[in-house]
Amino acid sequence: MPTLNLSVDELRETARAVRHDVLVAIHTARSGHPGGPLSAADYLTALWMNYLNYDPENPFWPERDRFVLSNGHCSMLLYTLMAHRGLFSRGYLLTFRTVNSRLQGHPSKTALPGVEVSSGSLGQGLSVAHGMALGARIRGAPERTVFCNCGDGEMQEGNIWEAIMHAGHRKTDNLIVSADWNNAQIDGYVENVKNIAPLPEKFKDFGWRTIEADGHDMDDIVRAWDEAVDGTPARGKGCGQPTVILFKTVMMHGCPTYENIPGWHGRPPKEDEVMQMLNELGYSYNSIDEARAAMGGFQEYDGYGAEDGK
Amino acid sequence: MASSIEYKNGVQPSDRWEMILTRKAYGEMLVELGKNNENIVVLDADLAESTYTKFFRAEFPERFIECGIAEQDMMNTAAGLSTFGLIPFLSSYAIFLTGRAWDQARNTVDYSKMNVKIAAAHGGISVGLDGCSHQSMEDLSNMLSLVNMTVLVPADYWETRKMMEWIPTHEGPLYFRLGREKVPTVTSESTPFEPYHTLEAVGGSDGVFIATGLMLSRAVQAAEMLAEEGIFSRVLHVPMLKPLNDEEILQAAKETGAVVTMEEHSIYGGLGSLVARLLLGNDVHVPTRIIGIPDMYLMSGQPEELLVKAGLTAENGAAKMRDVLALRG
Incomplete structure (x- = not known):
């Protein structure tokens, strides 16, 4: 099925489960980046379940839409979305960052089928996504939409602005960027580290259709995605502009005790912390093992290519 | 005596060389490839006049992507294009592509x-x-250290054309290096380009010059100079630095007993480093000299003047060969 068409309530519940898995897997790895995944979980869950044209049985299906995670440190969110979309079992998420796992610290195209391009060195994914969108057009298939997620701190990278200028210049309207506008990065709040404001005005000035949304209000998220994809050639003529959705978000959203603290960008939660986080998400376990068991426990990779070892 | 040199594989004596641009061969071949292969797309970063992608731009504007002065964006845009089965060729100057966009x-x-x-x-x-x-x-060295990268350095116009015929058949990342100046046509239309192989340009057993790119011409000239003295050195051209044909290089070193490498690149991490590693790692302990750019920045000047400053000359090649032959005994 190309998309799942979940209800808003179902999307909310899926996003809650996604946060659960992200936290348990990062805690289990004792390494990883929880902050970004919890801030982008709601709107990227909506994208992956309801908008991304995809076949989980064949991540190389030629007619699929493309998704690029430019802020590759949010890898655990990508992997969790893939698992919840049906590419492989949730239990495999517990192998994150262990040797020989396909779930590399930052996404690797050659390691995991479904990763469209390796990322992790910030600022690169948007240019790649734009190249994909141009490739679709040259191939006579502008109805393939390319989605790209960027962090707001990442927008301090020069390569990002080269890509924004390029896509604006070419009016590449099968490209949709989602920006995780949480105002937090490793060294503090973005506005203090190196201010990137005003983001909406900057995108508009570069020729982009700019949509703003509350990245934690699922009704508003669905409205924004609907509006964004309505402007692509997949839904008709195309609006003649690349589109960005600026999702206002909060780092570590869903765990109020830990929200909006930049330190959670790249720190794995300890056991007492992860238990409290899960509790704040509405999961009550007696031990972290129960949480792992809820994910199916440790599992081997069972996704595309598993049989032939690819 | 020079006339008794054994030129091989269609390689020409230096008095028959013409001076032609390698980047022009690139531009011409892009158009030829583009006619037969609709997957070929070309990107440039505001240097289409200089890199000769302008030929392709004129012929296939819908498959030419001008990226403006943004090499990092160009590199990744090309990566994105390739995921749709297209074969992107991207052009700029070597220092920007392998430095800024590394x-x-x-x-x-x-x-x-x-x-x-x-x-x-x-x-x-x-x-x-x-x-x-x-x-x-x-x-x-920037490209050789990349795990999946194939690295090509054509010697001249003819070899560039033949490499270009092969490149679209190759799957994966590939770097190839063209020059700015007109360079001598050491090879000829009949010279084969065999991927994954070296090219024996001149036969001989009094040591071997192992050269790449422009320096093939200097190596052949050095062999001609030495022939006047009755010394017949082999000249081996390395058009493909990675993957390197280890066996052919080791065999040449063993058969000739002395090695001089010649490249228009820093002595750190280029052909000389590759050959030295190969010889030492295989216990082929033959006298060896590496001719490359010493640890120095050059300056403005006529190309020939700069090559002399860096020691990238036929005379230096011949001198080093005499040294290693004396050591070989």
């Missing part, structure tokens, strides 16, 4: 094994008058 080449193109063809004009110091900022003596 992280893109490493973390996106190479790590993801993208089918991207990086065509670098203005390799080496024979760039000349523009000066050090536009010269490139680090590009080969």
Whole structure:
């Protein structure tokens, strides 16, 4: 099925489960980046379940839409979305960052089928996504939409602005960027580290259709995605502009005790912390093992290519 | 005596060489390839006039992507294009592609094994008058250290044309280095380009010159000089530095007993380093000298003047060969 068409309530519940898995897997790895995944979980869950044209049985299906995670440190969110979309079992998420796992610290195209391009060195994914969108057009298939997620701190990278200028210049309207506008990065709040404001005005000035949304209000998220994809050639003529959705978000959203603290960008939660986080998400376990068991426990990779070892 | 030199594989004596641009061969071949293969797309970063992608732009504007002065964006745009089955060739100057856009080449193109063809004009110091900022003596080591990268350095116009016929059949990241100046046509239309092999340009057993790119011409000239003295050195051209044909190089070293490498690149990490590692690692302990750009930045000047300053001359090649032959005994 190309998309799942979940209800808003179902999307909310899926996003809650996604946060659960992200936290348990990062805690289990004792390494990883929880902050970004919890801030982008709601709107990227909506994208992956309801908008991304995809076949989980064949991540190389030629007619699929493309998704690029430019802020590759949010890898655990990508992997969790893939698992919840049906590419492989949730239990495999517990192998994150262990040797020989396909779930590399930052996404690797050659390691995991479904990763469209390796990322992790910030600022690169948007240019790649734009190249994909141009490739679709040259191939006579502008109805393939390319989605790209960027962090707001990442927008301090020069390569990002080269890509924004390029896509604006070419009016590449099968490209949709989602920006995780949480105002937090490793060294503090973005506005203090190196201010990137005003983001909406900057995108508009570069020729982009700019949509703003509350990245934690699922009704508003669905409205924004609907509006964004309505402007692509997949839904008709195309609006003649690349589109960005600026999702206002909060780092570590869903765990109020830990929200909006930049330190959670790249720190794995300890056991007492992860238990409290899960509790704040509405999961009550007696031990972290129960949480792992809820994910199916440790599992081997069972996704595309598993049989032939690819 | 020079006339008794055994030129091989269609290689010509130096008095028959013509001076032609390698980047022109690149531009011409892009158009030829583009006619037969609709997957070929070309990107440039505001240097289409200089890199000769202008020929392709004129013929196939819908498949030409001008990226403006943004090499990092160009590298990754090419990576994205390749995921739709297209074969992107991207062009700029070697120093910008392998310097400024190295992280893109490493973390996106190479790590993801993208089918991207990086065509670098203005390799080496024979760039000349523009000066050090536009010269490139680090590009080969920057690319050779990338795990999936194939690295090609054509010697001249004819070899560039033949390489270009082969390149679209190759799957994966590839770097190839063109020059700014007109360079001698050491090879001829009949000279084969065999991927994954070296090319024996001149036969002989009094040591071997192992050369690449422009320096093939200097190596052949050095062999001609030595022939006047009754010394017949072999000349081996290495058009493909990675993957390197280890066996052919080791065999030449064993058969001739002395080695002089010649390249228009820093002595750090280019052909000389590859050959030295190969010889030592296989216990082939033959006298060896490495001719490359010493640890120095060059300057503006006529290409020939700069090559002399760096010691990249036929005379230096011949002198070093005499040294290693004396050591060989």
